[in-house]
Amino acid sequence: MKRFFYYWVTLFALCTCTAMAAESYPARPVRMIVGFAPGGGNDILARLMAEQLQRRLGQPFIVENRPGASGAIAVTAVKRAEPDGYTLLVGPSSSMTVNPAIYQKLDYDPVADFKPISLVGDIPMILSVKASSQVRTLSDLVAQAKGSEKGLFAGAGATSFQLATGLFANHTGIRTEIVNYKGNSSVVAALLANEIDFALVDTAAILPQIRGGQLRAIAVTGSKRFSSLPDVPTVAELGAPGFAMSFWSSLYAPAGTPDAIVQSLQTTVSAALREPEVSSRLLELGIEPVGSTAKELAQVMAREIPVYKKAAKDANLVQP
Missing domain, CATH: 3.40.190.10 (Periplasmic binding protein-like II)
Structure with missing residues (x-):
């Protein structure tokens, strides 16, 4: 009986601490890891979102570039980080859905090792x-x-x-x-x-x-016309039905990050992307602002990975 009592006391304390940590998040600076060198589209997007998150959540969001291995170095670093919301991945589709289709051996699983937060921009x-x-x-x-x-x-x-x-x-x-x-x-x-x-x-x-x-x-090449080039049709419109491919960038946390922290970040990102000054800046850079739920991002990944795996195999792009 005592063992049962201690079990529930420990569980209650753990849940309480987790809830309190989530409620006070963020209490210190947050790192946003980018797998490419400064100046690229993914890096520019990360820095713009870091500004918005810092302004809205009251703590510094610091962009850290870790280029190399088609983004895999950055992805692996975030996978190994503490799941406390203080290390985030600015993950492009090239790392999260294309790499798994091309490379048979990766040091990370884009689905099992991460918690999706939100789609940020579509390119x-x-x-x-x-x-x-x-x-x-x-x-x-x-x-x-x-x-x-x-x-x-x-x-x-x-x-x-x-x-x-x-x-x-x-x-x-x-x-x-x-x-x-x-x-x-x-x-x-x-x-x-x-x-x-x-x-x-x-x-x-x-x-x-x-x-x-x-x-x-x-x-x-996207599923719809690009806002900054409204007169340019999609490939599908011009006689290739079913073709739609674009690259996107999203925000992820390591697997095990508390749901409350993920939800807080998702809500904040979506709110920032609805601001006219933010969306117009992204469009100037050639990035369509998105914003999504974590579930919607997970669905995009689940849809793309098998399609790209087949395409990589057909094009002889699969590498050991």
Whole structure:
């Protein structure tokens, strides 16, 4: 009987301490880990959200860059952190749904090792050609590919973009050879230099050249039109039904983080993204503000991982 009593007393004390910790959260600075170097879209998004979280929750939110291994170094660091809400991951889809499809061995499980908090921003890709190209529509691109003995050359700045280009080619029937570059800036330079025929490049990297008239936007790869380019149709609208792929960035906590802390962060992030000054700043950067529940983010991951696994296998991108 005493053992039973002590069990319930201990459980009650544990629950009380957890509730009190969640209620006073945050009581000290919070780290937000980014798996890429400063200056990229994911880093810019993280710093903007850190400002908003700090302003609303009253403690510093410090962005810490840990680049390397396609984002896996940062993801693994957060996985191993204390599940107390003071170490968060700014996790892009490349780390959370693409890497699991490409790499057979990862040091983390994106589902089991993390608690999703909220989708933050969606970054669709833009199917682009040089402004002087004769290609003005998706039909023109398909016709050009069919009329070429060797097919078309497409640029890709990372494995995730190789995957996206392969999916796009399969949906549209385009025969293409993918040329790999070090990053999106190199892909944009290759388009301008006529080294490649087309590319799928994320909006954050290519919007300046499209707005400046050097490159032409043919289509957007997301499930809906991009707010900053309302006249540019989606790939699905132009005759490839079912095709929709964009990259996103979300906020995660290590598995075991108290639900109350996760809920507090989710509510705060969603409120910040509804502010006109925040959403307009993101749109200027080529990022569509989202905001979601933790459940909605989990559903996105569950939907994408099997699709990307099949696509990676079909494109021979699976690595040991």
